[in-house]
Amino acid sequence: MISQNVDSVAVPYDTRPGWWRVVRALAATLGGVADTADTLLLLHGPNLNLLGEREPHIYGTDTLDDYVAFATASAAEHGLDVEAHQSNFEGELIQHIHAARNRCAAIVINPGAFTHYAWAIHDALAAFDGPIVEVHISNPNSREPWRHTSVVAPVATGSITGFGKQGYDLAVRAVAASLAAR
Ligand SMILES: O=C1C[C@@](O)(C(=O)O)C[C@@H](O)[C@@H]1O
Numbered sequence: 430m431i432s433q434n435v436d437s438v439a440v441p442y443d444t445r446p447g448w449w450r451v452v453r454a455l456a457a458t459l460g461g462v463a464d465t466a467d468t469l470l471l472l473h474g475p476n477l478n479l480l481g482e483r484e485p486h487i488y489g490t491d492t493l494d495d496y497v498a499f500a501t502a503s504a505a506e507h508g509l510d511v512e513a514h515q516s517n518f519e520g521e522l523i524q525h526i527h528a529a530r531n532r533c534a535a536i537v538i539n540p541g542a543f544t545h546y547a548w549a550i551h552d553a554l555a556a557f558d559g560p561i562v563e564v565h566i567s568n569p570n571s572r573e574p575w576r577h578t579s580v581v582a583p584v585a586t587g588s589i590t591g592f593g594k595q596g597y598d599l600a601v602r603a604v605a606a607s608l609a610a611r
Contacts, residue, residue: 466508467533467534468509469512469537470513470533471514472515472526474517474542475541477515480493487567509535509601519543523549526554530558534608536560538554539565545575546578546580559608562586563588564589565591569590
């Protein structure tokens, strides 16, 4: 299997801040807007489907499903749904980023090795209007020199590296704070 899609998980809408519920309820009443939670797109790039088996001394033993479940639980605390995809193909990740435009509130992305050279992912993210958090399980800056460059960082709202699975909770919190500040 070359691409893994993880179904989005609905969370109770009433976990959102009170003012937001009032705004959305008003919009739903006046304009027929669907009363749904905002969606966070969670993207994983190449080789991250092998989490749990791949270089466990660097990436630990949690699987990709564990990471997605962890991020989804964290997002639920902030009233966000998660739509998660993993792909080993740059173009497929780009398609997911395009599909998120005007639909998803924010993106959390671990681009894997694409981080270091995939300018097309940079450009796709640049065309997304919402908070973007780049997350890495390891700290690429403390590893081989070729990992020290991120072509994603310039178009990300911020980057979180080196905190393992905990970094995904930090990323979700950062997204929630960015959305609340808008
Ligand atoms: O595949 C990966 C994983 C990674 O993105 C991380 O999460 O630490 C770091 C990248 O340099 C590497 O190519």
